[in-house]
Amino acid sequence: MNIPANTIQAVKADTKIHSELKTEFLKRYFRVVHGLFAVLLLIQFLPDKLTTETYVSYVIWFAVGVEIFTLILSGFIKKTASLNLFTDIVGFIYGLLIAWTLATAKFNLLKAALFPPPGKVFWQFISDYDKILVNIQSSVGIILQGYLLALAVAIPLGLFLGWSARLGSAATYISKFLGAIPPIVYIPYGIALLPTFRSVSVFVIFLATFWPVLAGTMSGVMNVEKKTIDSAKVLNVGKFTMMFSVILPASLQQIFIGCNQGLTVSFVLLTSAEMIGAQSGLGYYIKNYSDFGDYTRTIVGLIVVGIVIVIISFIFNSIQKYLLRWKQ
Amino acid sequence: MSKIEINHLTVDYTEKKKSFTALKDVSFSIEEGEFVSVIGSSGCGKSTLLSILEGINTPTDGEILINGEKIKGTGTDRGVVFQHYSLFPWMTARKNVAFGIKQVNHSASRSERYKIADEFLDKVGLEQFKNKYPSQLSGGMQQRVAIARALAMDTDILLMDEPFGAIDAKNRTILQELLLELWENATPRKTVVFVTHDIDESILLSDKIVMMTANPGRVYRELKVPFERPRNRAELVQTKEYNKFRNHLLSLFYSDIADKIGGEEVVL
Structure with missing residues (x-):
């Protein structure tokens, strides 16, 4: 019997594709x-x-x-x-x-x-589900409030201080000095001056974020290339446009370095911040149950904190990636 | 009255307590719609001169008049193309052009600005690349965007500081011809000050060549370029007149250097 050559070839090609698919499948699932x-x-x-x-x-x-x-x-x-x-x-x-x-x-x-x-631990997690949800809400609320407030103040201030050459150099040292003080030290002052314990927690997160973001923004602004500024100058841009359409994006990478540092410190401080008389939050949850020797719930709390940190970091990284998409 | 008058411009720099003179008593004028090249070896102060025209630098002495008025800082009457980095890396090609338009035309809406931007990006042959970031474009393409932006801003005067200096030879030729075509076909023609160290480039493009000399930077010669427009490079470079003029320029260029070295042994 004679089988046409092209049929053989087709069959060969077919088995080749088949085996390729098979290796692809194996690579993916085995x-x-x-x-x-x-x-x-x-x-x-x-x-x-x-x-x-x-x-x-x-x-x-x-x-x-x-x-x-x-x-x-x-x-x-x-x-x-x-x-x-x-x-x-x-x-x-x-x-x-x-x-x-x-x-x-x-x-x-x-x-x-x-x-x-x-x-x-899984069983405890499920039976404590609604309580944990409330605590997540409370903690994330405090972090977001303190963190975003710090960004809203530190970034414009850093832009302004970094841009004004004279104030900038003094501010570098002042922010180094104040930034070196651990924010927990401010807690008694916060309690004395602020109305609620919650606002003290927000204040602690705010301070933890404020200094690294300010320092990052200022160093970003001071390191913007002269060429970039000249390009903007010859386009005759106004002061506001110069600040927010040129200097801000040009220093964005450094600003993000500060924001990242701030985020890390915020997480570390969350527990401490919530230990000050707070009645909810993940830090409170962990502290409260470890005080009572309930280590199942303590571990539940630790795992949840970890998951929340990973999710927030993931979102943060996605935002950073998007805003710096022009960099290669 | 000339479009641009440069009067007795002197610039002294002080660097590490040593001062040196970048420009000394530089004077010449540029007519409306004239394409003027400023050429000279490095260190002759041609870029310093342009930075004062741009309004980024201020002279130690002397002044520049545009339309009879003394310039103070940057202005919307001048568009600029630098050798490097004119574009903002965080904006796409289209946004870069639109951003330039916005600075001179505040009343145009965003869609109007984009429309004008697209039109000029088409003119420089980048219609397919308008949504790319500068980092995704080659050096030649980036300069095309910078030219599109300068043209789209529709300023009376264009200042170009060695815009093709960092581009490979083939693309440089293409960009020179593009600039020549865009400039010759515009009505009214823009007044251009073009800094370069490339003699062929200056002959092809300009109406007048200002040759400068270094230490301190001074005007050495001013020469009219005696060729009809529109110009065609391929035809032009074959003519006797072109080669004669080019040799004349070259001999001036090197006699300046020979003067500086001060020796009889420099023979060309």
């Missing part, structure tokens, strides 16, 4: 992370050594949920680098859960009072 998922799932069926309730089903449901989410998202992420990043993070979560499950529920290696099994 990853270490899914192996870790299997391990995590299997160890749940080992007998518990811990005598108290371990809420195994909560870990299983959580793991299955994350796995489904991972599989679906794996189909949508196009760039290999992004897919790697994503599966690495999920892999880290699985790894942590494996170690945590084994060390607590399965082998009982750690003090149960301080280290609750993961299932119990």
